[in-house]
Amino acid sequence: MSAVTMVQAVARTLDEEMARDPRVVVMGEDVGKRGGVFLATEKLFDKYGPDRVIDTPLAEAAIVGAALGMAVHGLRPVAEIQFADYVYPGFDQLVSQVAKLRYRSGGQFTAPMVVRMPAGGGVKGGHHHSQSPEAHFAHTAGLKVVFPSTPKDTQGLLRAAIRDDDPVVFLEPKRLYRAVKEELDDDPDFALPIGKAAERRRGDDVVLVSYGGSMAETLRAADALVEQGISPHVIDLRSLAPWDEEAVLSAVARVGRVVLVSEAPHTASFMSEVSATIAEEVLDALLAPPARVTGPDTPYPYAQDREYLPGPNRILRAVQRVLDY
Amino acid sequence: MSAVTMVQAVARTLDEEMARDPRVVVMGEDVGKRGGVFLATEKLFDKYGPDRVIDTPLAEAAIVGAALGMAVHGLRPVAEIQFADYVYPGFDQLVSQVAKLRYRSGGQFTAPMVVRMPAGGGVKGGHHHSQSPEAHFAHTAGLKVVFPSTPKDTQGLLRAAIRDDDPVVFLEPKRLYRAVKEELDDDPDFALPIGKAAERRRGDDVVLVSYGGSMAETLRAADALVEQGISPHVIDLRSLAPWDEEAVLSAVARVGRVVLVSEAPHTASFMSEVSATIAEEVLDALLAPPARVTGPDTPYPYAQDREYLPGPNRILRAVQRVLDY
Amino acid sequence: MIRESQLFEPFTEEPISVMNEAGEWVGGFDLDLEPETLTRFYRDMLRARVVDERLGRLQRQGKVSFVAPGGGHEAAQVGIAHAMRAREDWLYPYYRDIGLLLALGLPLVEIVGQSLGTSADPAKARQMPYHPGSGEFNVFTVASPIASHVPPAAGTAISQKLAGSGEVTVCTFGDGATSEGDWHAGVNFAGAQGAPAVFVCENNGYAISVGMRHQTGSDSIHVKAHAYGMPGYFVDGMDVLASYYVMREAIARARDGFGPSLVELVVYRYGGHSSADDDSRYRPRAEVEQWKRRDPLTRFRRFLEKRELWDDEREAATLQELGDEFTAAVKQAEEAGVPPVASMFDDVFADLPARLRKQRAELLGEG
Amino acid sequence: MIRESQLFEPFTEEPISVMNEAGEWVGGFDLDLEPETLTRFYRDMLRARVVDERLGRLQRQGKVSFVAPGGGHEAAQVGIAHAMRAREDWLYPYYRDIGLLLALGLPLVEIVGQSLGTSADPAKARQMPYHPGSGEFNVFTVASPIASHVPPAAGTAISQKLAGSGEVTVCTFGDGATSEGDWHAGVNFAGAQGAPAVFVCENNGYAISVGMRHQTGSDSIHVKAHAYGMPGYFVDGMDVLASYYVMREAIARARDGFGPSLVELVVYRYGGHSSADDDSRYRPRAEVEQWKRRDPLTRFRRFLEKRELWDDEREAATLQELGDEFTAAVKQAEEAGVPPVASMFDDVFADLPARLRKQRAELLGEG
């Protein structure tokens, strides 16, 4: 297999899973002939037709809610929200219905479905095409949350999500959609466990934890650190619910210094949870306070599209503070 | 003035502000003749009529969104969401429109409005009448978030919220609506600053931080500690955005031990932020890891309505762990 | 896309009725129901009323924390239930539909157990009273957020269409529900897909205290069908036969591939909105009394009596039977016991993640 | 609640048109517009097209990051604008309405500055291109989430009613927008309140690639007005005069206290959905060509030429003028410079909370 981009990995995994399992259907705005505005569903319409690649009305509540009703009836829907910023009209369906169905029905009904959504900034999309809403999902009991950063992780985790018996919110870092190419796995059952982080680099001086779009800047910062003779340990969380506490805590316990990088707004974000958990679980191992490098608590701006993101410079400054402590 | 309950404090403050400022209008489901399902708007309809006490259709998007359109046009709407659990159909309006209007219009339009909602559990209401969604709001740039626990704080903060030039989400702990009575302030301009915590008890052995409904259990736990000869320092945050970092950090820096109590689900909650901030800002003063006592990451159950809440026993066990560390 | 051989016109000026207040058949077509079916309808209405009253009594005794009275909705609900194929068609009900669920066949002990919060509830007492559901009967578990079940209902209907299963999805709700965005999104999607769904409004004129006039600018609910390109039927929901026949036709229409419809059943709620409500604050007593004079049970009893299918004796015997049945169900439901505290951690996911295992230990004091 | 002396019927079978393709008046009532007004309409349509083309060019040059072409919508937009009282009535527009905003009087330099992302944008370059607004003109700043401006528009109209201000709120959107729950919630609230709002759909038949048939079960948008008890007008939106007159009537109706209405202006979008779109994936070229033959500018120019109000010379001179105006606006907007990085922390709240002050310092490396 040739190397593909992340968005191609999405399309290919969808194709493979649809070919394997007739219960898998794809739905969303413009997922049909248009192939999705990012082409994440390209060619699926031609191959599987309108019954399995469903162009929906412009209504995220209908998309998320109807996916639930299909899942309950035996299908395995993969719904696309065109931009994560547009999940809010479907938020009630997601948090009030999808997340709780297994629980409130005592297991009589379940919601094996995936809600995919491109998220994050850096594409000059202005506020409503740039947000990172993962904290809302991670805070919602009953949802699994995945946020990969590479084509192959996307393949393995999207497959796992489709085969999962519970609802999975699948966030895709849109500014990395075409950033790199990678070989996918040929094994038609290749899947990565939801909840398992990846170690991107092993090191001893500082732990860098990130996920999704911010992995790119985090890895750039790590390269710069290596050049400076500093040895970073880099963790890509990949899943946020459940998240790999073990991987983070053991690394921090060993290294004693940690910088958490995410472009989502700072307050009550997912990295707040990681920071709090570190303090609560491995306090005595800490040689410096955990540091967060995040998006500020402003709406996502347009003119400062790049500056909003935690770039390598801000990450390096935080590492320096942690090392100097 | 005679002592009143918290829900009466809401009704009285609304009345006083409506009498003072003709721009103040109240709107929501059943706020008219019915006086609100909790009677938080009792008698207002008779006094101010249907133009200022507006029974809305059953549509939270319409309530929140129309309140915004009124605010933009010069009114000062106080919208009621019947239960915080029902804010989600209006969530898009709140996070995509209300929170961002000042920002995205460069200050050309503003949203001086309040969205009130009874929140929290312990009333045998089952999942959809028990949730504590404050983390979603605290994570949303552009919203102020208030969550008082006493009648007088309710008076002072609701007045401040109504007079604020920015949107305020005003959460009311419904299980405390009629729990205690307190004298209100007679000064028609009595207001409490949003963002300022209250010290409920001064102590030296452990800091307890809470807000909203969980204040009741926290204070009961504090009483029990005093009986055991332990001296708790108790902080009622009252506001979550902005929150009083100064009050928390200075107390924790002094005491070295802290337990954070909130019934909201654990992961990526508001208390995650408080815990993370403590670790990041006053690490060296910590004699034990910060501890959180929260609602578990399950949907809010019915049969275990009481057990879900962080009660005095769980708080005391956490204090013990922190003291024994 | 209108089927032939239909009995009823959509968008009528007046609600469709086939039986007048005196209990006379005015349907204008041949009644094709067996006597046993007719008495079954009546018995189910009576049962709904008995269960409603008895649950109310349990609430006042403090045994049940909440009720949402269904008195006045019985004809509508029984009509809907009998037009469906139980266990085959899907139902997305709302909280006031206890009578509908019973008529569909859900075991009384499950309903009572759900409201008592015991393990007789197949959903493990996870939700407040009046929120039942049944995997066995394809009855989607009731959720409190109004209209939030409408998009899922659309999804199930679309799935039925894709599967060519010949099943139909019935989705019920109140008048207030039609104002929610989720209602619109769901009904519209079903309309765009021509899915086999029947959306049914039990229009009792109020959403808690808010009357229709404040709810919407339209005079009725069925006209909203225009927005979705589907027929809207305006029906006297105090007439069990009209409710049944119109539902039967709408369901047949959906089953035969002619797409969804919207049925408005005009009813009245005799009681308060719920046990937490005081409806005298907003509803004139005279209005309530006037509707009570149009009681659906009385009207249908007259109809049966004219056909000598019912009399005082049968009434008394049936009431006795239904009362005993309820008493036995309460006993059985109570004996099932309440679910253990630890069970609140089950069913969040198929498995129990590490974080929840830890939280369970902490909460149970095992940490 | 229908006013007397109205020119147009709601819910017509065919779109209302007052001018045929040949540019002949077929209105059936007396045209009451001055020659200057008529030429003004045409000039505004031409201006919309020139600005559209020039912004598209800037996008291809990489100076503007995004455009949402308005070609084909000019007649509808100019008709709407001129039916309003600028600066007095309120407008809740959507992203495709650049031509409407210009015709309403918003300064070109602000629009261009907004799309270039410079300080010529009164909103400080906070949003992506095609998201203008104006406090001065009561034009609510465009937000991307489709239909999210509809409930706020309803609120402003309700506020206008409460104030008895005699103002009206006009709210525009595309066909796709009508599927959103927020659209329904907002329109329904305005209907229930009888608020002075006019909801206007610029129906170009597509929401990006999704055609009307997948969007909704109804054949048209105006029929959705039935759901809200308001009149729905079906209008040829390629006819500037029909657009203007129907809007004028709907606005007068609202202003006089007779409540809201829904106006559907049937248009076509000549270009892709946006600069990020490739519409050949889903629209047959023949369809595009066919609609282009019905071009609103050509039709109205024929109308004016018949009255000797326009000719080649005026056309050329006007195009020159409009081109120069645009060039000057770009220059002025560019000279305004881009807002400083630190300004991204302003306007979150009226004041700058401590947390944001700290974050600003950290981000700027001053921490």
Ligand SMILES: Cc1ncc(C[n+]2csc(CCOP(=O)(O)OP(=O)(O)O)c2C)c(N)n1
């Ligand atoms: C989203 C949401 N908002 C508000 C409520 C509170 N609430 C419960 S029932 C009800 C009224 C429902 O009225 P209607 O749909 O007419 O049904 P009815 O009770 O009259 O049968 C309201 C407002 C809710 N459950 N969900």
Ligand SMILES: Cc1ncc(C[n+]2csc(CCOP(=O)(O)OP(=O)(O)O)c2C)c(N)n1
């Ligand atoms: C809530 C939301 N969902 C999805 C989108 C992505 N999106 C932008 S424009 C558009 C189509 C809008 O179509 P229509 O309302 O017909 O307006 P038109 O562009 O045709 O003028 C979509 C789906 C969005 N902006 N907001």
Ligand SMILES: [Mg+2]
């Ligand atoms: Mg009702």
Ligand SMILES: [Mg+2]
């Ligand atoms: Mg369109």
